[in-house]
Amino acid sequence: xxxxxxxEPPKAFDEMLEPDGTVRMAYAQYGEWLEGVxxxxxxxxxxxxxxxxxxxxxxFTVYGDTETTERMIPFDIIPRIIDPNEWDFLARGTVQxxxxxNAFLDDVYHDQAILKAGRIPPELVLNNDAYRPEMLDLDLPxxxxxxxxxxxxxxxxxxxxxxxxxxxxxxxGVSYMLENRQTMMRLFPELFATNQVAPxxxxxxxxxNNLKSVAPVGVxxxxxxxxxxxxxxxxxxxxxxxxxEMGVRLVEGQDLFVDDGxxxxxxxxxxxxxxxxxxxxxxxxxxxxxxxxxSMLGVPGLLSVVRRGRVTLANAxxxxxxxxxAMYVYVPEMIRFYLGEEPILQNVPTYSLRNPDDCKYVLExxxxxxxxxxxxxxxxxxxxxxxSTKKEREEYALRLKADPEAFIAQPTLSLSTCxxxxxxxxxxxxxxxxxxxxxxxxxxxMPGGLTRVALKEGSLVVNSSQGGGTKDxxxxx
Amino acid sequence: MxxxxxxxxxxxxxxxxxxxxxxxxxxxxxxxLDGTHHLNLLPLNxxxxxxxxxxxxxxxxxxxxxxxxxxxxxxxxxxxxxxxDPDNRSSILSCIEAARDNTRAARAELTTExxxxxNQSLIDMRAVTMQSINDTGISEFLDFIKExxxxxxxxxxGTMRRGEPFLFWELGTALERAENTSRLIMxxxxxxxxxxxxxxxFDFYRWGTFLRSANAYSAYRQIYGDIDPVSxxxxxxxxxxxxxxxxxxxxxxxxxxxxxxxxxxxxxxSERLAAEIRAVRLDQILRSGLGNFLNDFRKQxxxxxxxxxxxxxxxx
Numbered sequence: 001x002x003x004x005x006x007x008e009p010p011k012a013f014d015e016m017l018e019p020d021g022t023v024r025m026a027y028a029q030y031g032e033w034l035e036g037v038x039x040x041x042x043x044x045x046x047x048x049x050x051x052x053x054x055x056x057x058x059x060f061t062v063y064g065d066t067e068t069t070e071r072m073i074p075f076d077i078i079p080r081i082i083d084p085n086e087w088d089f090l091a092r093g094t095v096q097x098x099x100x101x102n103a104f105l106d107d108v109y110h111d112q113a114i115l116k117a118g119r120i121p122p123e124l125v126l127n128n129d130a131y132r133p134e135m136l137d138l139d140l141p142x143x144x145x146x147x148x149x150x151x152x153x154x155x156x157x158x159x160x161x162x163x164x165x166x167x168x169x170x171x172x173g174v175s176y177m178l179e180n181r182q183t184m185m186r187l188f189p190e191l192f193a194t195n196q197v198a199p200x201x202x203x204x205x206x207x208x209n210n211l212k213s214v215a216p217v218g219v220x221x222x223x224x225x226x227x228x229x230x231x232x233x234x235x236x237x238x239x240x241x242x243x244x245e246m247g248v249r250l251v252e253g254q255d256l257f258v259d260d261g262x263x264x265x266x267x268x269x270x271x272x273x274x275x276x277x278x279x280x281x282x283x284x285x286x287x288x289x290x291x292x293x294x295s296m297l298g299v300p301g302l303l304s305v306v307r308r309g310r311v312t313l314a315n316a317x318x319x320x321x322x323x324x325x326a327m328y329v330y331v332p333e334m335i336r337f338y339l340g341e342e343p344i345l346q347n348v349p350t351y352s353l354r355n356p357d358d359c360k361y362v363l364e365x366x367x368x369x370x371x372x373x374x375x376x377x378x379x380x381x382x383x384x385x386x387x388s389t390k391k392e393r394e395e396y397a398l399r400l401k402a403d404p405e406a407f408i409a410q411p412t413l414s415l416s417t418c419x420x421x422x423x424x425x426x427x428x429x430x431x432x433x434x435x436x437x438x439x440x441x442x443x444x445x446m447p448g449g450l451t452r453v454a455l456k457e458g459s460l461v462v463n464s465s466q467g468g469g470t471k472d473x474x475x476x477x
Numbered sequence: 478m479x480x481x482x483x484x485x486x487x488x489x490x491x492x493x494x495x496x497x498x499x500x501x502x503x504x505x506x507x508x509x510l511d512g513t514h515h516l517n518l519l520p521l522n523x524x525x526x527x528x529x530x531x532x533x534x535x536x537x538x539x540x541x542x543x544x545x546x547x548x549x550x551x552x553x554x555x556x557x558x559x560x561x562d563p564d565n566r567s568s569i570l571s572c573i574e575a576a577r578d579n580t581r582a583a584r585a586e587l588t589t590e591x592x593x594x595x596n597q598s599l600i601d602m603r604a605v606t607m608q609s610i611n612d613t614g615i616s617e618f619l620d621f622i623k624e625x626x627x628x629x630x631x632x633x634x635g636t637m638r639r640g641e642p643f644l645f646w647e648l649g650t651a652l653e654r655a656e657n658t659s660r661l662i663m664x665x666x667x668x669x670x671x672x673x674x675x676x677x678x679f680d681f682y683r684w685g686t687f688l689r690s691a692n693a694y695s696a697y698r699q700i701y702g703d704i705d706p707v708s709x710x711x712x713x714x715x716x717x718x719x720x721x722x723x724x725x726x727x728x729x730x731x732x733x734x735x736x737x738x739x740x741x742x743x744x745x746x747s748e749r750l751a752a753e754i755r756a757v758r759l760d761q762i763l764r765s766g767l768g769n770f771l772n773d774f775r776k777q778x779x780x781x782x783x784x785x786x787x788x789x790x791x792x793x
Contacts, residue, residue, distance in 0.1 A: 054596065054600060055593045055596050055597050055600075056589070056592070056593060056596070057581070057592055057593070057596040231578070231581045231582050231584075236581065237584075240581070240584035240585050241584075243585040244584070244585045249485075249486055249489075249585070250486075250489075250584070250585040251486060251488075252488065254488065255486050255487070255488050265486060266486065266487045266488070266791040267484045267485060267486055267487060267791075268484060268485055268486075268487055268490045268641060268645075268737070268789040268790075269484045269738075270791070271791075272484060
């Protein structure tokens, strides 16, 4: 198929094509195939994919003003392909980052050496809402806090990757990574015969082994459960999917209770002890006795069992202090401090509006910057300068002046584009990448990840809540 | 054998139990409607027709909720209310929505095929309108519901691991079936003892339709031959070879409960109930009133399902 060359600003790096139009190495095989395939075939495969996802019931919940609806995240049938060298670089970089984040969390809940050394302003950590003094001086199995991490990476050039943010609370999206692959293998089996795509199917097994490896002391054959907020949660499909794939029980808060210093689940044969909880409920809601008392989702008394070391939570309570947007700036510093290494992946230059000079600069250059709420997520409440109207910028500026500490700003990155199936045919769209990093006996990353794509032409916002879709991500061997 | 390692969550057991109940309820809803639809094809006057459709509602509450939305009982209003009305919690659509909800809740115990089959059914069901029912005809639509529920059960039988989760699904199915059969018999309760006139084609058609609603017409013809209301009652209450008979459903329930936990109070209760029904003398209940017998039966089934909750669901 012919690739459209119209109107795409020349500055965005294209994952498939060199500036002169030749196909890059990762896409060599695929490009040839795409050249030969008919538009009718792609239309049919696209419809087939849509039907497959509907039947699987992979939906997420959109919370509207008047009604709540179930929607599907659009799936794009053209894969994002990464060559072995690029992947090696990304893998080393993301693992390095997560190792540093785990070391940081262990430190801030023990000796606080990095704060004493003056490398991070103590108040940024200790006054942070996500910092949980309840976790102080608690020795976690293998000193791991973020057993599951998602590192959001964007690309701007052949060797230029930036980390946009780290996710070590309850990162989601891995079910899409796995289901997207299943779908692609069903739709295009011939492509997997010609491309050496690294398999990712062992993720659930690896996660389960890791969770087993962090069981409380003295428990050899731990009972592992996955704790979900319930079937009305937007990520419920993923929770059920992972529980099935791992072969563990999918529990809700009401299924668990604390008695005599241990956690139990209610079974048809009476109470049964639980040792490791992979929880997909935020800290705030996990224990109404310790945190938000109005939470109906959590387990009263859970924290007390954690403190006695009789149950392991993954990720640990208090992990959120490491992925806070205010802490992001210091991750390269953590890597140097704990690992004695230089960061492999770069941070995006970031302006903290708590700093008066930065604040002044940001207010003067709003039209070229992306401004985010420090505690926001999911692409809600951010300002994309170049895409904003004058009125939006003026309104946003008022919010910035009122509470500068709540915001950070970054230059607008020209995210790489990837060929994507859209109504008119194949066209470039901006993408990011979330590889999933697992920590247990070792820290590893699955060869792949979740590629999110901004389906609207020219858009840089890839979040599913803002009209983004997903792609299968191939790492070539 | 059910070892310790397969012990399941009480909440999931509850979801699977209700999954069984709702799918069965949807199917029986379709059967009941189909029967009434066929009777409605007989030459009846307006009052008789109205009475026929009204019979589908057995409690005052049901009648009241219906009359909040519709002025009178006729084919259009009742069919709409009982099939696709999302506000009616026992409409076929609501049953399938509830079944899907329970499928999601118990997702981790079910195979992908089961979940897909349910999702597809709901997608198709949500697309149904009164217009589309009128276009294809009500029988076509009700056949579609029956086919879907058969398919769903087939997928469960064919793909689900045997063990506790499977048994709780079977349990819900058996108990719901018992209730529905008693409901079906109730629609004709006062006609069973009426003297049957062999040459009355009208009556023959009525009983034939009735038996078809219970999926027991051809079995009846093979076992009993000529249609006679007392034999019909006997078959639907006492014949253990008919999967929808009251006794068959209660025997199934008893067997399932004994497999789950022999010493559970609900298992003993089901054993007593089965023994009671086995000892029933049909001429006696027909004389003392089938309605009384059925009401008592339903009360006992309710008590049994309450006991099941106490024994297995760790009710708080």
